[in-house]
Amino acid sequence: MKIYLKQLFLGVATAAVLYGCSPQKTEEVVEETVAETKTPTLTLLWETADSLFTNESVLFDDATGTIYVSNIEGQDPLQKDGKGSIAIISKEGKILNPAWVTGLDAPKGMAISKGKLYVTNIDELVEIDIASAQVSNTWKVEGAEFLNDVAAHNGTIYFTDMNTGKVHSYADGAIATVSEGHASINGIAVSADGTIFGLDGSGLKKWNADGTATVINSNVTGGDGLVILGDGNFIASRWQGEIWFANDSTQTLMLDTKAAESNTADIGYNAAEKIVYVPTFFKNKVAAYKLDY
Incomplete structure (x- = not known):
């Protein structure tokens, strides 16, 4: 025993x-399971003073850390009044130069290529020399009605016309139409391999090698700003006050400011620090959010 x-x-x-x-x-x-199913979130870091009047777009320059803000400075995004401007703010949310470039009409989307800042201005594409802070060229776009977002890739500038449903390009002094038939197209972004992505009334779409476009998410419709995160993931903003995390199979609403009547127009993104910069349009300030996903 x-x-x-x-x-x-x-x-x-x-x-x-x-x-x-x-x-x-x-x-x-x-x-590991929790990490794979983590819900994407946005956490407010700071807001600028409310003196960036009718700010429509924010662009973060990865090379210099400069943050550009386009200001319509009026109620009408189609009014040619010469009141529009580009401001510069710091990474801490301070307005460094509220009138870095002035004399524009209703500036919206922006992109940088070869030392130039390209901005849509109702029916024209404006080129600004960054070093001198001077408008260096302006191209009228035939038939344009509501030019909006801008993206750059390997020296070519791509930009949308929300009213005509067209995607245009600029390269080597010439304007061309890349694609058309995209109802209410606004946000545009280009991946490292040159694939074009856009937001229109049908959702988030990508352009194929043969020039056709395929909708990859039909739920995120009518978007304004578009950011490519990589690995098939995107951030898309809707002007009304929504920011979404999306891919080809799911979408998550990360921010909803409609109740506060705070718009979320053409967002900017600091990829190194995962910070989303949100132009609030009629609230006249830029808000920065930390992205966690």
Whole structure:
């Protein structure tokens, strides 16, 4: 009987030791599962003073850390009044120069290429020399009605016309129409491999090599600003006051400011620090949010 009890005790002790080792693997599996299903979020970091009048677009320059803000400075996004401007703010939310470039009409989307800042201005594309802060060229776009967002890739500037449903390009002094038939198209972005993505009435879409476009998310419709995160993920803003995290199968509403009547127009993005810059339009300020996903 003593021998039996001793064997029984040794068996129980061994089982306890083996059991004590197993929870570590279980915890690791749980941690990995949680990480895979994490809900994307935006956390407010700061807001500028409310003196960036009718700010429509924010652009973060990865090369210099400069943040540009386009200001319509009026109620009408189609009025040619010469009141529009480009401001510069700091990464801490201070307005460094509220009138870096002035004399525009209703500036909207922006993109940088080869030392120039390109801005849509109702029916024209404006080129600003960054070093001198002077308008260096202006191109009228035939038939344009409501030029909006802008993206750059390898020296080519792509921009949308929300009213005509067209995507235009500029390269080597010439304006061309890349694609058309996209109702209410606004946000546009180009990936590192040159694939064009856009937001229109049908949703989030991408352009194929043959020039056709495929909708990859039909739920995020009528978007304004578009950011490519990589790995098939995107951030899309809706002017009314929504910011979405989206891919080809899901979408998550990360920010809803409609109740506060705070718009979320053409967003900018600091990829290194995962910060989204939101122009609030009629609230006249830019808000910065930390992205966690």
